[in-house]
Amino acid sequence: MFGPIAETLETERLTLEPLEVGHADEMTEVLGDPELHVFIGGEPATLAELRARYRRLVAGPAPYHQEGWLNWVVRRKDDLLAVGTVQATVTPGAEGPQAAIAWVIGVPFQGRGYAGEAAAALTGWLRDHSVAGLVANIHPENLASAGVARRIGLHPTDQYADDEVVWRG
Numbered sequence: 001m002f003g004p005i006a007e008t009l010e011t012e013r014l015t016l017e018p019l020e021v022g023h024a025d026e027m028t029e030v031l032g033d034p035e036l037h038v039f040i041g042g043e044p045a046t047l048a049e050l051r052a053r054y055r056r057l058v059a060g061p062a063p064y065h066q067e068g069w070l071n072w073v074v075r076r077k078d079d080l081l082a083v084g085t086v087q088a089t090v091t092p093g094a095e096g097p098q099a100a101i102a103w104v105i106g107v108p109f110q111g112r113g114y115a116g117e118a119a120a121a122l123t124g125w126l127r128d129h130s131v132a133g134l135v136a137n138i139h140p141e142n143l144a145s146a147g148v149a150r151r152i153g154l155h156p157t158d159q160y161a162d163d164e165v166v167w168r169g
Helices: 021-030 034-040 047-059 114-128 143-151
Strands: 014-018 068-076 082-091 098-105 133-138 155-161 164-168
Touching (some): 014 114, 021 047, 047 068, 068 114, 082 114, 098 114, 114 143, 133 143, 143 155
Parallel strands (some): 098 133
Antiparallel strands (some): 014 068, 082 098, 133 164
16 A cells, blocks of 8 residues: 555544444445435445445555555544545655545535535645645536635646546645
């Protein structure tokens, strides 16, 4: 694996826990609203599908890949309820490690600033671990995610990855 190892992160209202396969049980409901997939694509995963995905993510990439997979479940501190996920794929870069980042907050928890708070914790932690550049791919109509990207210092580029705008910072 390349790059840092995920550790628990804390913000004022949130705890970001390194992903475990067992998180699939509660995350199936958090990520299960079809409305959540309007911008990110696909459809809600079944419990079996999410467990299989988390098993692959926790195992990480094959040893010969020059990348690290970092994934966290975002949990509210006050009631320990899971509200979403954040992730980073760290790769080597000419000017230091780079990270492709993403955040997903369940529909019932959106509009409360959780995505921005979790993404800020993630990017701060990545910078503390010498990650030099950040990139996120955001659907051009996903104004909420564009706002999160701006909050953490990313800027839209004229590049696209599939149908998403590439943001860098």
